[in-house]
Amino acid sequence: MIKARIRQFFLLLVDGLILILSLYIALTLRYIETPGPELWQNHLQFFGPVFVLWILIIYINSLYDFRKFINQGKLIEQATRSILLAFLITIIFFYLIPKSEISPKTNLIIFSAVFYVFFLLWRLGFALLNKKYLPTTNVAIIGYNEIIRRTIKMIKGNPQLGYDVKFILSEKNNVLIDIAEHYEVKLVEDVNQLARAIKQYKINILIPEKDINEMKELQKTLFNLLPTGINYCNLTKFYEEISGQIPLEILNKGWFLENLNLANKKNFERMKRLYDVFFAIILLTLTLPFWPFIILFIKMGSRGPVIFKQTRVGQNSKNFKFYKFRSMKIENNNQSPTTKNDTRITRFGKFMRQTRIDEIPQLINVLKGDMSFVGPRPERPELIKELIGNIPFYGVRNLIKPGITGWDQISGEYHSPSIADTYKKLQYDLFYIKNRTVYLDISIILKTIKTALGKEGR
Numbered sequence: 001m002i003k004a005r006i007r008q009f010f011l012l013l014v015d016g017l018i019l020i021l022s023l024y025i026a027l028t029l030r031y032i033e034t035p036g037p038e039l040w041q042n043h044l045q046f047f048g049p050v051f052v053l054w055i056l057i058i059y060i061n062s063l064y065d066f067r068k069f070i071n072q073g074k075l076i077e078q079a080t081r082s083i084l085l086a087f088l089i090t091i092i093f094f095y096l097i098p099k100s101e102i103s104p105k106t107n108l109i110i111f112s113a114v115f116y117v118f119f120l121l122w123r124l125g126f127a128l129l130n131k132k133y134l135p136t137t138n139v140a141i142i143g144y145n146e147i148i149r150r151t152i153k154m155i156k157g158n159p160q161l162g163y164d165v166k167f168i169l170s171e172k173n174n175v176l177i178d179i180a181e182h183y184e185v186k187l188v189e190d191v192n193q194l195a196r197a198i199k200q201y202k203i204n205i206l207i208p209e210k211d212i213n214e215m216k217e218l219q220k221t222l223f224n225l226l227p228t229g230i231n232y233c234n235l236t237k238f239y240e241e242i243s244g245q246i247p248l249e250i251l252n253k254g255w256f257l258e259n260l261n262l263a264n265k266k267n268f269e270r271m272k273r274l275y276d277v278f279f280a281i282i283l284l285t286l287t288l289p290f291w292p293f294i295i296l297f298i299k300m301g302s303r304g305p306v307i308f309k310q311t312r313v314g315q316n317s318k319n320f321k322f323y324k325f326r327s328m329k330i331e332n333n334n335q336s337p338t339t340k341n342d343t344r345i346t347r348f349g350k351f352m353r354q355t356r357i358d359e360i361p362q363l364i365n366v367l368k369g370d371m372s373f374v375g376p377r378p379e380r381p382e383l384i385k386e387l388i389g390n391i392p393f394y395g396v397r398n399l400i401k402p403g404i405t406g407w408d409q410i411s412g413e414y415h416s417p418s419i420a421d422t423y424k425k426l427q428y429d430l431f432y433i434k435n436r437t438v439y440l441d442i443s444i445i446l447k448t449i450k451t452a453l454g455k456e457g458r
Contacts, residue, residue, distance in 0.1 A: 008064045015058065018122060019051045022115035029110055050093065054086045060450040075127060079120050087112045137162055138202050142169045143209025144176055147247045151239050156183045161242055166201035169194055191221055198228060205231050207238055245427035248392060256396060259434050276373055280366040287360050294325060301346035304330040307361055312378035315401045320370040322378060323361035327352050337417045356452040362404045374441045375403025376429040383417050390419050397429045407432035410447040
């Protein structure tokens with residue numbers, strides 16, 4: 001995670017320099033001479049906020065997500081869409097500035113064109129460097145289980161992560177042989193060959209299947225490898241870093257005691273409550289003028305109440321009334337969980353769900369303190385009772401306030417309340433509970449905006 005953030009910061013830094021350079025080149029081309037101090041300062045004071053806006057739009061469109069760098073066509077498409085959107089919003093921005101000496105005409109067009117070319121060349125170049133030339137961290141694994149299988153699959157499918165699994169130290173079996181052949185990973189059977197294999201494959205990180213304290217027979221061998229400079233990494237922590245999930249299969253109560261100390265997050269929770277209330281008031285104020293139109297369309301779509309109310313489970317398993325704009329018909333509605341292409345959803349309800357408009361009344365829940373902007377999604381009491389009985393540690397997600405959006409919602413997968421999907425969802429929820437920070441909250445909110453703008457909701 002730290003490694004990825006360093007590269008993201010590097011991307012951000014260069015993007016900022018390209019924005020400044022593009023403006024300088026645009027003014028030079030426009031006036032056929034290098035811009036003087038007065039001309040430069042005059043433009044920079046107006047383009048400064050534009051630079052911030054453009055960076056936000058680039059971020060929202062996932063152009064700081066290294067997974068997008070694999071598909072060159074997708075990268076170009078995302079970049080084009082981002083710059084076009086930023087250009088259109090900037091035109092509106094300049095029209096709203098009274099007495100501005102800068103009009104959204106020639107200067108802005110030249111600036112946008114120059115930035116687009118430089119930005120695209122930079123992103124494609126970085127993708128090439130990232131894939132071929134940037135140093136790769138070589139990984140070796142001791143043992144084998146389902147988490148290791150998923151880890152190998154994720155690393156081999158995402159070379160932009162900067163890791164490569166070279167070999168597995170384990171006894172051969174049919175499953176392991178198939179995995180090794182499919183992902184081009186070597187198998188080492190004899191522990192006595194470990195030192196030679198580490199040197200041969202230039203291993204940087206060694207990941208044991210279990211805690212090293214549990215692997216008594218390997219401790220001496222691993223201890224003797226310390227002079228090689230190799231790093232030992234806990235499997236759970238490594239999987240968490242590359243996937244954004246906490247693997248439930250290898251967790252125990254001790255893990256929760258070590259990693260979910262709520263006392264360490266008290267200052268963060270106070271700060272979070274402040275910005276929850278502040279932004280809830282602002283968003284309610286901004287959206288209230290549209291409520292009459294939303295209410296009208298809901299009423300036109302089907303009969304029934306405008307606001308959907310339901311009991312949900314909040315922090316510390318306390319029940320509260322949950323509010324949404326009603327997006328489903330009330331006729332023949334048994335209140336069962338939503339399914340794909342659910343016929344109970346009205347035409348306008350489908351639009352509200354895609355754009356997250358139906359979530360607006362939850363701002364009232366935020367003001368009341370029942371919910372936060374970011375957190376695990378609140379579930380119904382009867383569902384939670386069933387899930388706690390079938391999924392280990394499910395009740396832990398209720399240690400914090402539920403959210404309007406969350407780490408799971410921006411994962412790119414839709415997870416229903418089924419046991420299988422909830423099992424996956426809990427791994428994202430635990431990751432958020434353990435790692436929640438202001439930075440992570442902002443990241444989730446921005447990606448949620450992208451989901452709403454792209455009508456990717458369900």
